[in-house]
Amino acid sequence: MTTILDGKKTAQDIRSEVAAEVAAMVEAGDRRPGLAVVLAGDDPASKVYVGSKVKACEEVGMVSRLVDLPGDVTAEKLASVIDELNADPAIDGFLIQLPLPGHLPERELLARVSPDKDVDGFHAVNVGRLWLGEQTFAPATPSGIIELLRRYEIPMEGARAVIVGRSNIVGKPMAALLIRENATVTVCHSRTRDLPAVCREADILVAAIGRTGFVGPDAVKEGATVIDVGMNRITEREQLEHLFPGDERRREIFERRGSTLTGDVDFTRVREKAAAITPVPGGVGPLTVAMLLVNSLTASRRRQGLADG
Numbered sequence: 001m002t003t004i005l006d007g008k009k010t011a012q013d014i015r016s017e018v019a020a021e022v023a024a025m026v027e028a029g030d031r032r033p034g035l036a037v038v039l040a041g042d043d044p045a046s047k048v049y050v051g052s053k054v055k056a057c058e059e060v061g062m063v064s065r066l067v068d069l070p071g072d073v074t075a076e077k078l079a080s081v082i083d084e085l086n087a088d089p090a091i092d093g094f095l096i097q098l099p100l101p102g103h104l105p106e107r108e109l110l111a112r113v114s115p116d117k118d119v120d121g122f123h124a125v126n127v128g129r130l131w132l133g134e135q136t137f138a139p140a141t142p143s144g145i146i147e148l149l150r151r152y153e154i155p156m157e158g159a160r161a162v163i164v165g166r167s168n169i170v171g172k173p174m175a176a177l178l179i180r181e182n183a184t185v186t187v188c189h190s191r192t193r194d195l196p197a198v199c200r201e202a203d204i205l206v207a208a209i210g211r212t213g214f215v216g217p218d219a220v221k222e223g224a225t226v227i228d229v230g231m232n233r234i235t236e237r238e239q240l241e242h243l244f245p246g247d248e249r250r251r252e253i254f255e256r257r258g259s260t261l262t263g264d265v266d267f268t269r270v271r272e273k274a275a276a277i278t279p280v281p282g283g284v285g286p287l288t289v290a291m292l293l294v295n296s297l298t299a300s301r302r303r304q305g306l307a308d309g
Contacts, residue, residue, distance in 0.1 A: 003152065003276040005227075010148050011286035018293045019060040025306070026061070033300030034063040035119065035292075036085050036094035040078060041071035041101045050097050056289045062296060063090065071101050078104060079112055086114040092300035093119030093137075095292070116303070119295040121173065130176045137295045142174035144287025145206065145227055146181065154204070154225050154276060156181035162199050164188045164215065164264070165208035170229055174206055195219065207264040213243050215265045217273050226277040229284050230264030244268055 026032055035057050039050045050066065057064035067081055078096075085094045094117055100106050115125040121137040129136035149156055161183040165171040175185045188198055199205055199219035207215045208229035220226060234240050235258065243262060244250040254260045263280030271277050278284055298308055 002271045002274055004271075005148055005152055005225075005276055005278045005283060007144070007148060007278060007283040008286045010151055011144070011290040013151075014147065014287070014290040015056065015060055015293060018290075018297050021297055022061040025300075030304055030306065031090075031300070032061060032063050033296050034065065034088075034091045034093075035296040036065040036067060036088075036091045038067045038069065038078070038081060038085070038094065038096045040069040040073050040097070040104065043099070046097050046099075052289055053095075053292060056293060057296070060293055062293070065091065065094075073101070073104075075104050075109065078109055082109065082112045086112075086117060091117065092303050093117045093296045095120040117299060119292060119299055121295070122168070127168075127173075130173060133180060137299070138177060139169055139173045140288045140291040140295065141170050141229065141284060142177050143294070144291040145174065145229075145284060146177050147291065148227075148278070148284070148287060149204070149225070152276065156183045156204065159183045159203040160201055161185045161204040161206065162188060162202035163206045163208065164195070164199065165206075165210070165229070167208065170208040171206075174208070178204070209264050211264055212239065212262055213264070213266040215270065217266065217269045220270050220273045222273050223275045224273070226265055226270055226274045227284065228263035228265040228267070228278050228280050230262070231280060231285060232262055232264070233259045234262055235259045 022033060037050050037053050039046060054064045054066050085091050096110060110122050111124060113123055115123045118126050119137055121139040126136045130138050156178060161178045163171050163174050166187050166189045171187060175187050178185045186198060188195055192198060196219040200221045202221060202224055204225045205220060206227045206229060210230060212232040212234065240250065240254050240260065243266060250260055261281050267279060301308055
């Protein structure tokens with residue numbers, strides 16, 4: 001029987017643990033952890049993501065701050081905001097919501113964030129620390145996947161892991177984290193020859209390529225663990241019927257909203273071969289915010305001279 005890896009429940013467990021640690025810090029007379037989020041522009045998806053991060057912060061007892069900037073903000077202004085947050089003793093960590101408006105130099109501005117407050121793990125210093133196996137902040141999505149695998153007791157040591165996608169946010173740090181767990185890792189991409197054959201070697205298959213239903217049963221070994229990082233919106237009925245045949249719940253959602261979310265994996269067909277699989281939604285997504293809270297708590301403990309929890 002296939003195990004459905006419940007990211008929503010795991011994320012809630014992590015949030016509860018963070019809330020308990022924050023409460024213990026406050027009871028001991030320590031300062032509450034503080035997280036700031038910088039939003040430039042009015043991209044609807046970014047506003048939703050930022051709102052969920054601010055709300056999650058408040059729910060676990062952290063201090064949250066939203067810096068909401070107009071879409072035509074200058075690079076100089078955003079740089080000054082970053083400098084202020086770097087110097088603010090009440091802010092232990094902060095992130096710049098991506099993507100930034102096109103006129104802004106994204107890499108240059110991310111590099112301006114203090115590595116010790118870079119709870120997104122995007123600064124080159126933290127990327128380097130991650131690959132060197134040093135103490136650092138790792139990006140939240142791949143960190144959440146590692147935590148999910150641990151809590152479901154899925155062996156990583158000695159496992160053959162294949163990652164489909166080589167982004168700086170998921171694919172590359174996912175490889176580094178799995179190597180830390182002593183997995184043997186292959187990173188695939190659009191130029192990988194005979195991609196299904198490579199994927200079939202995986203004990204742990206991570207799909208993070210941004211293409212709806214891209215990973216089908218022909219790319220999955222019997223008994224593999226399949227992690228779907230994709231978040232794609234289906235708006236065509238033909239796609240719905242192909243990916244979710246006979247799924248009345250999906251059909252009802254589609255009829256009501258005119259769309260439904262799915263991932264990079266053909267869930268209906270792949271689950272028949274997989275030993276464990278994440279759904280979309282409800283799999284990897286909720287873990288991202290939960291692990292951001294973990295990173296923020298860790299940043300606060302380090303800045304206050306406390307041992308990591």
